Amino acid sequence: MNVYGTGQIRNVALLGHGGSGKTTAVEAMALLTGAIKRMGKVTDGNTISDYDKEEIKRQFSLSTSIVPLEYEGENGLVKINLLDTPGYFDFVGEAEEAISVADAAIIVVNCKAGIEVGTEKAWEMCERYSLPRIFFVTNMDDDHASYRELVLKLEKRFGRSIAPFQLPIRENEKFVGFVDVVKMSGRRFTNLSDYVECEIPEYSQKNLGIAREALIEAVAETSEEYMERYFSGEEFTEEEISEALHMHVSDGTIVPVLMGSGINCQGFRVLLEAIDRYLPSPDKSECVGVDVSTGERFTARYNDEVSLSAKVFKTIVDPFIGKYSLMKVCTGTLKPDSVIYNVNKDTEEKVAKVYILRGKDAIEVPELRAGDIGAVGKLTVTQTGDTMAVRTAPIVYHKPQISTPYTYMRYKTVNKGDDDKVSSALSKLMEEDLTLKAVNDQENRQLLLYGIGEQQLEVVVSKLQNRYKVAIELSKPKIAFRETIRKKVEVQARYKKQSGGHGQFGDVKMSFEPSGDMETPYIFEEKIFGGSVPKNYFPAVEKGVQESCVKGPMAAYPVVGVKATLLDGSYHPVDSSELAFKTASMMAFKKAFMDANPVLLEPIASLKVTVPDKFTGDIMGDLNRRRGRVLGMNPDHKGKQIIEADIPMSELYGYNTDLRAMTGGIGVFEYEFSRYEQAPGDIQKKEVEARASQVDQIDA
Secondary structure, X not given: OOOOOHHHEEEEEEEEOOOOOHHHHHHHHHHHOOOOOOOOOOOOOXXXXXXXXXXHHHOOOOOOEEEXXXXXXXXXXXXXXXXXXXXXXXXXXXXXXXXXXXXXEEEEEEOXXXXXXXXXXXXXXXXXXOOOEXXXXXXXXXOOOOHHHHHHHHHHHHOOOEEEOEEEEEEOOEEEEEEEOOOOEEEEEOOOOOEEEEOOOHHHXXXXXXXXXXXXXXXXXXXXXXXXXXXXXXXXXXXXXXXXXXXXXXXXOOEEEEEXXXXXXXOHHHHHHHHHHHOOOHHHOEEEEEEOOOOEEEEEEOEOOOOOEEEEEEXXXXXXXXXXXXEEEEEOEEOOXXXXXXXXXXXXXXXXXXXXXXXXXXXXXXXXXXXXXXXXEOOOOOOOOOEEEEOOEOEEEOOOOOOOOOEEEEEEEOOOOOHHHHHHHHHHHHHXXXXXXXEEEOOOOEEEEEEOOHHHHHHHHHHHHHHHOOOEEEEOOOOOOEEEEOOOEEEEEEEEEOOOOOOEEEEEEEEEEEOOOOOOOEEEEEOOOOOOOOHHXXXXXXXXXXXXXXXXXXXXXXXXXXXXXXXXXXXXXXXXXXHHHHHHHHHHHHHHHHHOOEEEEEEEEEEEEEEEHHHHHHHHHHHHXXXXXXXXXXEOOOOEEEEEEEEEHHHHXXXXXXXXXXXXXXXXXXXXXXXXXXXXXXXXXXXXXXXXXXXXXXXX
């Protein structure tokens, strides 16, 4: 593949709801540009983008694939880097990585399905990154799909910036061409996306007038002068319309709507023309970071004539194709057989060869210039989010904003002896997917796997089995309850054991009461008078309290909020020992604890749920059923409400799936641990009974 300058590059992310036709759109554009000879199908498992075994098996995208295309545009060859992203929400981290390096986006919408949750999320992503975008409507071959109705919904949902550039031409219930609303002329498809000029059908005239009006209104919205002329009834010239579209599609104030049929490969030549003509090259934007040497903000244009800097936005770790660090070159030129400096890790890395990836194929290139996207293989310490530069000009770019995983499950290795293999395999998967986290919960003696949703965790299990030949099983995680006491109790405990020779003797009188500090397991004091217990045994008594707090006498959960005071006791000059006093202390602890009105404390989370207004009643009702306490509701000023509540952590298990079911997938939530509160009697009883076998017995 040729080397392209910054102005010849278009980095375009394909976004949209799962199943809307993104991967098929990539196939169609790859066919038209000569990258492939025959269109693959998702159902056949032979597309460029979905090459992973899991993607082929499940028939949808799990990770972002890059497909670079060479297209002969108005002003010569351009390179279009298509970033085909997954549409399913569990894999949102992949889309977030892609959008962090894209300069524009195409939001793919299935005409029959209409605006789906994934459409809205794609728009929100573009808004967050201020990306110019184009709507591409697929499935136009379905005669029951209403394009006009969809455009009206797009205008209603996303505002006056929506500008339909085309209208469909149908004959005998088939999609055969389109009306170009900008040029006011008809186009009939000949072979695939090729077309010839034709008459505008009579039945299209009414809709053409409406679409033309919407287009002109979008143009008028771009400046005060145009708005005044529009309201005074003055017509815009074709040159003025074209110039306004060039300028304002590129800056995101006009959003074109184009259409086609993925299966029949119709409409994609116009889409390629629109990408070339309207979407910006990287040199129209800035790369922003921090100059490490000064700590000051760094801003630069994408420019290949200065020193090298690049940001790693994705990592691929595959047992067959190897490890690749995917990066966007921000400044300078990346060349093979060079040394680059990882600013985040303060380490130099050797670059052997430079590649561009097209799906699973790595194509070697002589260099990558500023604005381009490529890959380097086998970097040792480099990870997603790192910045590569030269040591004399250390720049750090912002890492991709990746969603925090809140869904978690417990996992166990199926085969004994596979623990190290599972750990190694998971670390590779986590290197690829930043929304995946493995956590060792030592307190509850369990291993936890965090992700965006249950489907993602199922895919991880499958990948471990198929890629790395190790098996894990997922189950419901244990919740970290606590135990404490509610009243003051005094007890005496004596440990006496005679077994020939020296015996064991320890005798303590102690008080136990609530300390009021739920962050600390225990507070220990001594109020001994007259040496009834020698000072050298005080640490042993405290040690007994300390060890007793690890597994409480009630349900073997950690103990918090206890104040233990040593009041009195007795000792034997020969038989007393540290072990004896520690054991006596543990006996006293257990006896007192069970007499001091013991209770279980459950962890409470501060929860925030963001949903459209129409779902707030359902959400609050569901939170009440989950023993949650709704604290308030605040608008996010984007048409949604943020519901804040306190909720027991145990009630959040499976919440992700239920929230999506209630809101059609549009609701999102986040939470953090807040505090411990006394568990209700039924919950307490259930836990105590379930864990009775785990409570330690101390022999008197």
